[in-house]
Amino acid sequence: MEQVRPFVDERLGCFCYACNGAPATRDHVPAKVFLDEPFPDNLPIVGACRACNEGASIDEEYVACLLEVAACGFRNEPERPKIRRIFRERPAIVARLGRAMTPEGCIAVEHERVQQVITKLARGLWSYEIGEPTELMKAEVRFNPIATLSDDDLDAFLAISAPTIFPEVGSRLMIKVIEGLGEGQGFHPWQIVQPSRFSYAVDIGGGGASARVKMIIRDVLAAEVDLVASSNPDPGRITR
Numbered sequence: 341m342e343q344v345r346p347f348v349d350e351r352l353g354c355f356c357y358a359c360n361g362a363p364a365t366r367d368h369v370p371a372k373v374f375l376d377e378p379f380p381d382n383l384p385i386v387g388a389c390r391a392c393n394e395g396a397s398i399d400e401e402y403v404a405c406l407l408e409v410a411a412c413g414f415r416n417e418p419e420r421p422k423i424r425r426i427f428r429e430r431p432a433i434v435a436r437l438g439r440a441m442t443p444e445g446c447i448a449v450e451h452e453r454v455q456q457v458i459t460k461l462a463r464g465l466w467s468y469e470i471g472e473p474t475e476l477m478k479a480e481v482r483f484n485p486i487a488t489l490s491d492d493d494l495d496a497f498l499a500i501s502a503p504t505i506f507p508e509v510g511s512r513l514m515i516k517v518i519e520g521l522g523e524g525q526g527f528h529p530w531q532i533v534q535p536s537r538f539s540y541a542v543d544i545g546g547g548g549a550s551a552r553v554k555m556i557i558r559d560v561l562a563a564e565v566d567l568v569a570s571s572n573p574d575p576g577r578i579t580r
């Protein structure tokens with residue numbers, strides 16, 4: 341991944357990216373279950389409390405397995421070694437995905453679980469790029485299989501507006517904007533964390549009150565999350 345050293349990195353360890361509580365640990369964004377080894381250098385890391393870090397790991401595994409089935413087919417062996425291992429070690433997940441297969445060969449997606457995982461990813465990526473926690477922002481999630489998007493829909497999804505407001509001084513996104521302007525190359529917002537596994541972009545072109553985080557996961561799913569300033573947010577903190 342492109343190496344950018346913002347001034348906010350030390351602050352990122354001072355709060356939980358999702359609930360702004362005391363951070364007990366550091367969280368990779370995306371979780372490593374979405375990536376293959378060898379992992380890329382400079383993976384995004386944010387501070388997280390234990391509940392926000394660990395609360396979603398079962399759901400993250402589910403989504404990673406779901407996308408693998410969507411990419412390879414339920415009857416075929418998963419291409420990703422990590423998912424092959426999960427399938428071996430956790431037959432309950434395989435059984436659950438098997439039960440979700442429709443007679444037409446489609447998968448009935450557990451919408452809420454996917455939504456929670458995508459929300460967590462978006463909050464982590466936003467925090468990483470901007471250097472602020474997201475607990476005061478409400479998340480509005482949309483996701484679609486890329487295969488179902490028309491060319492126009494896909495173009496619209498991939499388009500990121502150049503920021504009309506500047507992100508916070510010293511944030512990762514601010515540095516990218518300035519470097520892009522300085523080199524006369526424009527602004528390249530899509531970050532490829534690992535090719536064909538995970539890419540994302542943060543779009544703050546719409547103004548200061550909201551931001552959009554877009555992700556392409558496993559070259560299968562196009563997800564976007566609007567993070568909207570709210571007096572009554574639901575940080576998506578997961579308790580079990």
Ligand SMILES: [Zn+2]
Nearest residue numbers: 356359389392
């Ligand atoms: Zn937390």
